[in-house]
Amino acid sequence: xSLEILTVAEAAEADRAAGVTGxxxxxxxxxxxxxxxxxxxxxxxxxxxxxxxxxxxxxxxGYVAAHHLRxxxxxxxVAAIADPKPGDAERAHKLWAxxxxxxxxxxxxxxxxxxxxxxxxxxxxxxDPVAADLLRTAEAGERPIVAxxxxxxxxxxxxxxxxxxxxxxxxxTFHRKKPAHLLQPGxxxxxxxxxxxxxxxxxxxxETHVWENQPDLWLDRFPWPGxxxxxxxxxxxxxxxxxxxxxxxxxxxxxxxxxxxxxxxxIHCPPDAVGVIxxxxxxxxxxAFDGSSDLEHQVEAYDAVVIGPAAGVDERTAANLHALARxxxxxxxxxxxxxxxxxxxxxxxxxxxxxxxxxxxxGEFERVFxxxxxxxxxxxxxARQAAARAGAVVLLKGPDTVIAAPDGRAVVNANGSPxxxxxxxxxxxxxxxxxxxxxxxxxxxAACAGVWVHAEAGQxxxxxxxxxxxxxxxxxxxxxxxxxxxxxR
Numbered sequence: 334x335s336l337e338i339l340t341v342a343e344a345a346e347a348d349r350a351a352g353v354t355g356x357x358x359x360x361x362x363x364x365x366x367x368x369x370x371x372x373x374x375x376x377x378x379x380x381x382x383x384x385x386x387x388x389x390x391x392x393x394x395g396y397v398a399a400h401h402l403r404x405x406x407x408x409x410x411v412a413a414i415a416d417p418k419p420g421d422a423e424r425a426h427k428l429w430a431x432x433x434x435x436x437x438x439x440x441x442x443x444x445x446x447x448x449x450x451x452x453x454x455x456x457x458x459x460x461d462p463v464a465a466d467l468l469r470t471a472e473a474g475e476r477p478i479v480a481x482x483x484x485x486x487x488x489x490x491x492x493x494x495x496x497x498x499x500x501x502x503x504x505x506t507f508h509r510k511k512p513a514h515l516l517q518p519g520x521x522x523x524x525x526x527x528x529x530x531x532x533x534x535x536x537x538x539x540e541t542h543v544w545e546n547q548p549d550l551w552l553d554r555f556p557w558p559g560x561x562x563x564x565x566x567x568x569x570x571x572x573x574x575x576x577x578x579x580x581x582x583x584x585x586x587x588x589x590x591x592x593x594x595x596x597x598x599x600i601h602c603p604p605d606a607v608g609v610i611x612x613x614x615x616x617x618x619x620x621a622f623d624g625s626s627d628l629e630h631q632v633e634a635y636d637a638v639v640i641g642p643a644a645g646v647d648e649r650t651a652a653n654l655h656a657l658a659r660x661x662x663x664x665x666x667x668x669x670x671x672x673x674x675x676x677x678x679x680x681x682x683x684x685x686x687x688x689x690x691x692x693x694x695x696g697e698f699e700r701v702f703x704x705x706x707x708x709x710x711x712x713x714x715x716a717r718q719a720a721a722r723a724g725a726v727v728l729l730k731g732p733d734t735v736i737a738a739p740d741g742r743a744v745v746n747a748n749g750s751p752x753x754x755x756x757x758x759x760x761x762x763x764x765x766x767x768x769x770x771x772x773x774x775x776x777x778x779a780a781c782a783g784v785w786v787h788a789e790a791g792q793x794x795x796x797x798x799x800x801x802x803x804x805x806x807x808x809x810x811x812x813x814x815x816x817x818x819x820x821x822r
Contacts, residue, residue, distance in 0.1 A: 335528075335535075336550060338543040338745065339509040341454045341489040347508060350537035359421045361507075361531050362390065366397020366425065368529035369448065369481055369505045373398070374405060376503065377477070381408045383444035385436060385467055386426075387451040387485075388415040393425035394481045395450025400429045412440040414451060414463055436463060438470040446479065447471040449499065453482035454489025454511050459496030468499040477502040483513055484522050491711040492519030492733075500524070508533045515545060515745040516711055517733045543713060546736070546746040551782045552818050556594060556772035567596030568771030571638040571662070572764065573628070573653060574602035575645050575669075577609045582642030582668070584610065585757050585800055586764030587617045590639070592807040593768030593783070601628055625649070629656035637663045637771040641670030641692075642760040648673075651680075658684040663776055665767040667692045667759065675700040685725040687739050688776045692728045692763050717743050728766070728780045730759060736784060738777040746784050750791035757800025762787045765807065786810050 339347065352358055373382070384399040386392035392413065403409045414436040417426040426433070434440050441447065449471075451464050460468070464485060471478055478501045483489055486498035492513040504523035506514060507530075513519035514526050544550055558567055570590045574583035583600050591598045599618040602610055607621050622628040632638055638657050644650045646669045654670050664685075671693055674681035678701045685691075691701070699706060702719045709715035712729060716737035720727040729735045734746040766783035770776050790806035791798055 335509055336544045336547055337509050337538065337541045338512060338515065338545060339539065339541055341511060343539045343541060344454065344509060344511060347533050347538045351533045354534055354537060356532060356534075359424055361533065362393050362421050362425055363397050364531035365481075365507050365529070366394045367401050368507065368527075368531060369394060369398040369479065370401035370405070372503060372505045372527050372529070373402065373446070373448070373479055377446060379407045380445040381443055382410070382446045382448060383440060384409060384411045384448040385451050386411055386413045386417070386433075387464075388413075388418050389422055389452070391450050391453035391481055392417060393422035395448055396422070396425035396429040398448055398450065398481070399431070403431070410434060410440070410444070412436040412467075414467075436467055438466050441467065441470045441474060441476070444471075444476060446477050448479045448481065449485050449501065450481040451485040454513065456486065456488070456495065460486040465497050469497070472499050480504040480523065482506050483511070483519070487513050487519050487522055489513045492516030493711070494518070494522070498522055503527065505529060507531045509538065510545060512711060512713060512745070515733060515747050516713070517731070520733055520747070542741050543743045543745070546744040546748075546781050546785050548782075548785065548814060548817065550744065551778040552814060554774065554778055555782060555814065555818065556769060556774045557815060557818070558594070564596035567594060568636045568768070568773065569634065570595040570598045570767055570771040571632045571635045572598065572600050572767075573638065573640040573644055573657075574600050574606055574610060575643040576603050577606040579643035579645065580606050580610050582757060582760040583639075584613055584617070585760040585804070586639045586642050586767070588804040589761040589764030589807065590768030590771065591616055592804045593765045593786075594811075595637075595768040595771040598768075601631055625652040625656035628653055629659055632657065632662060633660045635660065635662045635771075636773070637665065637767045639665045639667065639763050639767045641667035642763060644669040646673050654681075654684060663688040663690070663767075663770045665690045665692060665763050665770070667763045668697065671697045671701050678702065682723045685723055687725060688770070689725040690728055690766055690770070690776050690780050691723060691725055692730065692759065692766070694730045694759065698729055713737075713743050713745060717741055726776050726780050728784065730762070734784050736777065736780045742777060744781050746788065748785060748788045748792065750788050752795055752798040753788065753791040755799055758787075758791070758803060761800055761803040764804075786814075
């Protein structure tokens with residue numbers, strides 16, 4: 334499966350470029366409609382189907398799907414909101430060669446499955462009342478809705494409804510996914526997403542720097558140890574803790590970094606926290622520091638350092654970050670170490686380089702990049718602009734986590750788990766990312782891998798997950814990746 338994500342304009346360009354190579358546009362339409370019918374047949378037993386067709390290319394896909402379902406013996410009706418436009422849509426209508434009902438809400442009666450082929454990703458305005466009433470009626474009857482390309486009324490580029498878009502059980506899209514298939518709320522509204530190859534050559538696809546996060550992007554460069562590995566070969570990771578009442582977050586990050594493969598992990602803490610932390614550590618080491626200069630000296634030979642989880646929103650945290658920036662270690666900066674720079678983000682950016690990773694949730698992102706989420710059309714653009722502004726990797730957390738590099742590359746995560754919505758899970762994520770960086774993995778790829786692995790661990794546990802569970806779930810996920818990389822080839 335191709336992992337590139339195309340905007341609506343880029344997808345249209347791929348269609349046009351396919352035509353230049355000699356592939357007829359109607360052949361693409363027939364392949365798309367056939368893919369929709371095949372996806373329906375694979376998931377449901379035969380039942381009365383209503384195909385709602387618009388006047389354009391999306392409607393043409395619907396006519397083709399209706400034709401193939403009828404050929405497979407399914408009872409199919411078609412309702413249209415307008416006559417098909419001349420060209421491919423009209424040819425598809427002739428292929429159907431059956432009756433077409435007017436698109437009144439009453440047309441839904443008797444249907445047990447509805448195919449939404451009204452409008453695809455190119456829609457730029459809210460649905461008209463007729464189309465909206467049709468889809469609302471289908472939803473109200475709890476009939477499964479199968480969307481062709483995207484649920485009608487959903488912006489393909491932003492993943493946001495232009496006013497109203499229905500909840501689909503299944504969305505069948507073609508050639509490459511679009512942002513709306515991955516960004517919320519579009520990701521939820523699409524239901525299951527099937528990506529179908531309809532014959533557009535890869536050479537016709539515009540170059541993109543945005544991908545869906547999957548192991549195929551980074552697994553070949555995952556830092557597996559060699560047989561002669563020594564713990565110091567596997568990276569040295571430091572985690573900065575807060576004071577004695579705020580040590581849990583650092584312990585979570587440290588254990589996660591160790592489980593992610595870092596060879597040596599040490600928590601650095603204020604003197605008053607030594608007794609609390611020492612009582613909870615085994616393989617993770619511990620060292621007290623007395624001020625930022627002492628911290629700088631202690632970590633000067635480290636490969637990566639996590640700072641921020643429960644570190645304290647005060648000038649001591651800011652001073653510690655300044656000191657760490659002088660060491661050359663790659664920094665994973667989270668939580669309090671972001672918030673402390675709320676009124677002076679440029680001071681933070683001045684400390685960073687391309688190997689550093691910022692891991693804000695939406696609130697922390699707004700503190701460091703005020704107004705950016707509101708002014709950008711969607712989270713991909715916001716994260717890319719933030720990474721360029723900061724000169725570092727930005728990991729914008731959420732159900733549709735976006736990772737962006739300063740050079741414009743971006744990845745959208747698609748395996749997020751609702752069970753990760755629990756206190757401390759972000760601290761574990763920071764530790765996983767830092768543990769991979771400590772082993773020599775590129776920071777952007779480490780952020781991508783860390784997010785995916787973290788989400789898989791959360792999904793593996795399911796209901797009842799708490800952050801303390803996550804580090805010990807990582808070996809199972811990593812073992813599957815190792816098997817995929819070294820055995821399934």
